[in-house]
Amino acid sequence: METKLEAIVNQPYKHGFKTNIESDVVAKGLNEEVIRLISSKKNEPDWMLDFRIRAFRHWLTLKEPTWPNVKYPKIDFQDISYYSAPKTKKKKSMDEVDPELLRTFEKLGIPMNERAALAGVAVDVVFDSVSVTTTFKEKLAKVGIIFCSFSEAVKDHPEIVKKYLGSVVSYADNFYAALNSAVFSDGSFCYIPKGVSCPMDLSTYFRINTEESGQFERTLIIAEENSKVSYLEGCTAPQFDTNQLHAAVVELVAMDNADIKYSTVQNWYAGDENGKGGIYNFVTKRGLCKGVNSKISWTQVETGSAITWKYPSCVLLGDNSVGEFYSVALTNHQQQADTGTKMIHLGKNTRSKIISKGISAGYSNNSYRGLVKVGKNAMDARNFSQCDSMLIGNKNSANTFPYIQVENDSATVEHEASTSKIGEDQLFYFASRGIDTEEAVSMIINGFVSDVFIHLPMEFAVEATKLLGLKLEGSVG
């Protein structure tokens, strides 16, 4: 029965192909010259270059964090190329996009053609270091929504970018945030004006294609008063024997009564079963509930990457603001994940909710790390956290590291945790009712994650269910 389980959880990665496309790759290495080169390739204004240089100089003073519960050989930051772009200029219309790229994203199931788009999801597609296309841009512009690549935003909306860039995640925040701020190449930008409820889900699809390059993108989402947006993020990468570094920064700002829902399905290449290759996913994501009654909700389904290190967080500054974090992290083989959230309560009557579901299979190591902090002025703050772990097989581990810091007596903080195991007994129980191991595992996993999946937008929930299926289903040995 154990071997059956192993056969099921050892499914090959289906997005591991590489697109043969000529790329403009900057030589490996990191110094101010490289940063100036990236900035000049993007024709950036001086203020943007200044930001990068300041970040770089700060980065030089920092040391790589060693506190996460993950192990990997030291990264040689001089052995990475910090910019790689397909050698085709960004085109005005879809018809002009390189057909090779179109085929790549078609293969990944990402509709770049607006007519073919499912249920009207606007997509910004990022290939290695650059955004290759953004769909539904004009349609969204009609209601005042700006949805474009980060590079375009720097050019076309410098006043907004300048105001918010680094306002939630400063370049001095941590080692990888500083690195990203220095070398980031593209990403998505989205601005929802006052009173507008975004009529469609916005989404970015990230694809790493080049073996030697890292991906460093930034996402900035601003929701003005009384606005609402649902944002989706997806990621895949080809299968290489080497490790690629992905260090993104995501900043969200929600003003009075604004509502941002950010959903991620992360399926970067995880390395092979012996832990060779795979993406190092070191990401800083943070949302600022700046206005009263604002709400930021993170939902993540983390299934890929050799190493995941990310803590999508909420700073609850506005009174009555709400932060939510719903997470499913699946690790298999030699994968390592140290993920969770930070809920920082600063305003009065702020509320946060954390639901984390970790699934460990193979030899993987899956840790939840979360901080709930209640500041001294945060009267009547409330938090509820629930962290559940599930083990498949007995060669892996799950850990929970909850940190609670409360400086205000009126706070209510609740933490619940559980660990369960898909055991032989359960599988035999299913089998004795005619249900095979594969279906049993999928049913148990789907049941386990359902509290999180109900928070995903419909399309994404279907996608994520399929993805977990891919990771856990297959020929029963």
Added chain:
Amino acid sequence: MRNTNGGNPLVHIDGLATEIEGREILKDLTLSVFPGEIHAIMGPNGSGKSTFAKVLAGHPSYEVTKGGITFSGIDVLDLSPEERAREGIFMGFQYPVEIPGVTNSSFLRLAFNTAQSARGEDELDPIEFDDYLQDKLKMLEISSDFLDRSVNGGFSGGEKKRNEILQMAVLEPKLAILDETDSGLDIDALRVVSQGVNKLANNDNAIILITHYQRLLNYIKPDFVHVMHEGNIVKTGNEKLAQELEEKGYDWILDET
């Protein structure tokens, strides 16, 4: 006594021996069960009763070292537990496991539809299945909020056993092996569960009851009572044998053999 069919046995166990981790549990066990029959297997702790149930259901931890099992004429030792279930073998667990996060209703529906497909019949959608289920719930005096709870999650011992019988009612197996279904039941639950089993018994199926105590047999009348000792059936009789066991214990039989 119900109709005892003179034709082919539903299940025939022939000289069965099994091991777990090199330890022999069942030794040369032979038993035939015909459609329409109810057999009770009794015996002291450690006599191999539960092993027998698990081996019939195909538990992977037990290795069959000798003998065979034919069910409806087919050799089931080659079949996986799920294939045996689809052929119509059902085991009611002594200790049903909890499956957090999976609702009872979806579990029952998946099990039912798997059986339907195996029989070459149409699967039922959730609404059709709910209709089908309501009758079964009524029969077993189970309230429908049972269905929204996770499988055996936080169930009392009695509720778990009742849930086993509900699964049996839903799957309508040809052969049900009920492993100590009466243990942990209070008198009311025992009555309801027994009535359920009686309603499910017919001339086409067979039931093997594994029990410690005679009291279950006040509610379900067996055609045969077998006494198991050290992995083999050492005595076979009728209801009266069970009463005798209740009065005198097992020692006299063990001395006899």
